[in-house]
Amino acid sequence: MALRGGIDLGGTKIQSAIVAEDGSVLASDRRETPTVGGPADVTAALAASLRAAAEAARVDPRELAGVGVGSPGEVDETRGTVTSARNLPDWEGEFPVGDVLSQDLGVPVRLGNDVQMATEAEFHLGGARDEDSLLGVFWGTGVGGGLILDGKPWLGRGAAGEIGHVVVKKGGARCPCGRRGCMEAYAGRGAMEARARKRQASGESTQLFKIMQDRGRTRLTSGVWARALRRSDPLALDLIDDAIEALGAGIASAVNLLDVPTVIIGGGLGLRLGEPYVDRIRTAMLPHLFVDWSPPRVLVATLGDLGGAQGAALQIDAG
Amino acid sequence: MALRGGIDLGGTKIQSAIVAEDGSVLASDRRETPTVGGPADVTAALAASLRAAAEAARVDPRELAGVGVGSPGEVDETRGTVTSARNLPDWEGEFPVGDVLSQDLGVPVRLGNDVQMATEAEFHLGGARDEDSLLGVFWGTGVGGGLILDGKPWLGRGAAGEIGHVVVKKGGARCPCGRRGCMEAYAGRGAMEARARKRQASGESTQLFKIMQDRGRTRLTSGVWARALRRSDPLALDLIDDAIEALGAGIASAVNLLDVPTVIIGGGLGLRLGEPYVDRIRTAMLPHLFVDWSPPRVLVATLGDLGGAQGAALQIDAG
Numbered sequence: 001m002a003l004r005g006g007i008d009l010g011g012t013k014i015q016s017a018i019v020a021e022d023g024s025v026l027a028s029d030r031r032e033t034p035t036v037g038g039p040a041d042v043t044a045a046l047a048a049s050l051r052a053a054a055e056a057a058r059v060d061p062r063e064l065a066g067v068g069v070g071s072p073g074e075v076d077e078t079r080g081t082v083t084s085a086r087n088l089p090d091w092e093g094e095f096p097v098g099d100v101l102s103q104d105l106g107v108p109v110r111l112g113n114d115v116q117m118a119t120e121a122e123f124h125l126g127g128a129r130d131e132d133s134l135l136g137v138f139w140g141t142g143v144g145g146g147l148i149l150d151g152k153p154w155l156g157r158g159a160a161g162e163i164g165h166v167v168v169k170k171g172g173a174r175c176p177c178g179r180r181g182c183m184e185a186y187a188g189r190g191a192m193e194a195r196a197r198k199r200q201a202s203g204e205s206t207q208l209f210k211i212m213q214d215r216g217r218t219r220l221t222s223g224v225w226a227r228a229l230r231r232s233d234p235l236a237l238d239l240i241d242d243a244i245e246a247l248g249a250g251i252a253s254a255v256n257l258l259d260v261p262t263v264i265i266g267g268g269l270g271l272r273l274g275e276p277y278v279d280r281i282r283t284a285m286l287p288h289l290f291v292d293w294s295p296p297r298v299l300v301a302t303l304g305d306l307g308g309a310q311g312a313a314l315q316i317d318a319g
Numbered sequence: 320m321a322l323r324g325g326i327d328l329g330g331t332k333i334q335s336a337i338v339a340e341d342g343s344v345l346a347s348d349r350r351e352t353p354t355v356g357g358p359a360d361v362t363a364a365l366a367a368s369l370r371a372a373a374e375a376a377r378v379d380p381r382e383l384a385g386v387g388v389g390s391p392g393e394v395d396e397t398r399g400t401v402t403s404a405r406n407l408p409d410w411e412g413e414f415p416v417g418d419v420l421s422q423d424l425g426v427p428v429r430l431g432n433d434v435q436m437a438t439e440a441e442f443h444l445g446g447a448r449d450e451d452s453l454l455g456v457f458w459g460t461g462v463g464g465g466l467i468l469d470g471k472p473w474l475g476r477g478a479a480g481e482i483g484h485v486v487v488k489k490g491g492a493r494c495p496c497g498r499r500g501c502m503e504a505y506a507g508r509g510a511m512e513a514r515a516r517k518r519q520a521s522g523e524s525t526q527l528f529k530i531m532q533d534r535g536r537t538r539l540t541s542g543v544w545a546r547a548l549r550r551s552d553p554l555a556l557d558l559i560d561d562a563i564e565a566l567g568a569g570i571a572s573a574v575n576l577l578d579v580p581t582v583i584i585g586g587g588l589g590l591r592l593g594e595p596y597v598d599r600i601r602t603a604m605l606p607h608l609f610v611d612w613s614p615p616r617v618l619v620a621t622l623g624d625l626g627g628a629q630g631a632a633l634q635i636d637a638g
Contacts, residue, residue, distance in 0.1 A: 133475070145576070147576075147577075149468060149473065154468065154577070155578070156452070156577050156578025156579060156580075157578045157579075157580055157610075157613070158578065159578045159609065159610045159613075160576065160577050160578035161576065161578075162575040162576065162578075162609040162610075163575070163576055165572075165575045165607075165609040166485075166572040166575055166576060167487055167568040167569070167571065167572045167607050168486055168487075168488075168489050169487075169488050169489050169490075169491075170487050170488050170564060170565065170568040171488075172488075177609065179606060179607055179609075180606070181568070181607075182607075245489060246489065249486040249489040249500070250486070252486065253484075253485040253486045253572060254576055256481040256482070256484045256485055257464070257466075257479065257480065257481065257482055257485060257573055257576065257577075258466075258473070258475050258479050258576075258577075259474070259475020259476045259477065259478045259479035259480075259481075260475060260476075261475075261476055287498060287499070288484075288486050288498055288499075288500075288501075290478065290481040290484040290496065290498075291476075291478045291481075294476070294478075
C-alpha cells in the first residue's frame with residue numbers, strides 16, 4: 001500500500017502530512033515558515049518538515065509514492081516552479097521547488113496551487129465528498145477561492161478562483177492588491193488589520209493590539225480576532241461585521257453565477273471562528289441570492305488545518 | 320440534409336429561423352410578442368412565426384428535424400414546460416409549451432433557456448467558435464448571462480449564469496428583482512428607464528422621453544437610448560456611464576472567478592450600442608481584473624439579433 005506525502009506551504013506556517021491510501025493522515029508536522037533567507041531556505045524547510053512527518057509515521061521518505069506541495073504565488077505545475085510568492089521571504093523570481101525538493105527527498109514531487117489543494121481535499125475527503133461541484137472560500141490573511149465543477153478542478157486559463165477579488169463595492173475600500181472594492185478589502189485579515197491600525201491611530205479604542213502583545217504576536221492573528229470578539233471589543237465587532245457583509249455579497253455573487261450546491265469556508269479565520277460565523281455568512285448571503293429558495297449548503301471546512309497538506313498529497317498517483 | 324427550426328421567445332418580440340446543417344439561417348420571421356391573452360396565445364404566436372419562416376424557406380414544418388425554443392422564465396427542459404415568465408402576458412403558472420407546439424407543428428420540440436441558447440449560438444457559430452469556454456452577457460431590459468465551460472453549457476443546479484445579479488455595490492441601488500446593488504440595478508434597461516423617469520420627475524431635463532414619443536414607443540428602447548446618446552443628452556450619458564461602470568465591475572468579477580478566455584456582449588443594448596460601448600466596458604473592467612496583464616477577449620455578439628433562434632435550433636439533433 002503506497003503512502004503519499006503532502007506539504008502545505010503558507011505565509012506563516014508549513015504543514016506536512018503522511019497520507020494513507022484512503023486519504024487519512026498517519027502523521028504530520030507543523031512549523032513556522034522561515035521569515036529570512038530565500039526560496040532555497042524555504043524549500044529546505046519544506047524537506048525538513050516532510051522528513052519529520054515521515055519519521056513520525058515511521059516511513060523513509062524514499063518509500064513514499066511521491067510528495068505533493070501546495071504553494072502560494074504563481075505555480076507552474078508542469079515545470080515545478082514557483083514565482084513571486086509575495087508572502088514568502090525574498091521570493092520575487094522563479095525557483096524550481098519541484099526539482100530541488102525531489103532531489104533532496106529522493107521522491108517524485110508535484111506542485112499545485114495551495115487554495116486549489118485545500119479545495120480538492122474537502123471535495124474528495126471532507127464536507128463535500130458527496131457533491132459534484134464545490135466553491136471553496138479560504139478566509140485568512142487574504143481570501144482565496146477554489147472551484148470544483150462537475151468533479152474536476154476548474155482553473156480557467158490558470159488563474160480561476162480569485163473570489164477575494166470579486167468586486168462587492170465599486171469605488172469602495174482599497175484592497176491590499178491595489179484595486180478598489182474587492183471582497184478581500186473588507187474580509188481579508190491583512191486588510192482588516194490595516195484598518196484596525198488606522199482607526200486606532202485616529203482615536204478609536206480597541207483591545208486588539210493589547211491582546212496581540214499579550215499573546216506575543218506581531219500580527220492580528222485569527223486567535224487574536226477570536227479573543228477580541230469574545231470580549232465584545234467594539235472595533236473588532238465592527239470590522240467583522242463589515243467582513244461578513246462583504247463575504248455574504250461576494251459568495252452570493254459567485255453562487256448566482258455558478259449555482260454550485262455547496263460552499264466550504266476554510267482558512268485561518270474561517271476555521272478559528274467556525275460555525276457561528278459561518279452561520280452569519282449564510283445569513284448575509286441570503287438577501288443577495290437570486291434563487292433564495294434553494295441556497296447552497298455553506299459548511300465549515302471539515303478537514304481543518306491539515307486539509308491543504310492532505311489535498312497536496314492527493315496530487316500523487318498512489319496506484 | 321435535415322433542416323432545423325429555432326424560435327427565440329422574448330418579452331417584446333418573437334424571432335424564428337430555419338437553420339441549415341452548418342448553422343446558417345435560410346429564412347427567418349420576426350414579430351411582436353402578444354401583450355394580451357396568455358401562454359396559449361403566446362404559444363400560438365410561436366407556431367405562426369415558425370410557419371412563416373418555414374414558408375419563406377419553402378419547407379413544410381413537418382419536414383424539419385425538430386424545433387428548438389429559447390424561452391425566458393423557468394424552463395423545465397425535460398417536461399417541456401415554462402413557468403412564471405414574468406415579462407410575458409399572464410404567465411404565472413406552468414404551461415406545456417413543448418407539447419402544444421409539437422402537436423401544432425407536427426415535429427419534435429425542445430425547450431431551453433433563452434440566454435443559454437444565445438450563448439451556445441455564439442459558441443458554436445459566432446465569435447467564440449474557436450474557444451473552449453465563454454461567458455455570454457446579454458445587456459437588455461435585464462442583464463442575462465450564459466456560461467460554456469470546457470465546451471459544455473454550465474447550468475449548475477439549473478439556475479447558473481445570473482450575472483445580472485452579481486453584487487457590484489453592497490447596500491446600493493434597488494434592482495427590479497427586489498435586491499440591492501445588483502449589476503442589473505445599474506445596467507438593465509428596465510432599471511435605467513425607472514431611474515430616468517424618477518430623475519426627470521425631480522426636475523432633470525432630458526430628451527429621452529421626447530425621443531421615445533417621437534418614435535411612437537412606450538418604453539425607452541435600445542434605439543431611443545442610442546439616439547439620446549448621439550445627441551449627448553446629459554441624463555442618458557450619465558445613466559450609461561453608471562451602466563458601463565457596473566458592467567465593468569460585474570464582468571471583471573466573473574472573470575476573476577472563472578478566468579474564461581472570452582466574453583461576448585449581446586442583448587438589445589449591447590447589439591445596438593456595439594463596439595464603441597463594448598470598448599468602454601473593456602476599459603471599465605481593467606481596474607478590477609486580477610490578472611490584468613491577460614484580460615479576456617470581450618466581443619460584440621457576432622450573430623446579432625438572430626443568435627437566440629439559431630442557438631435554439633442547435634438543440635435539435637439533425638443527425
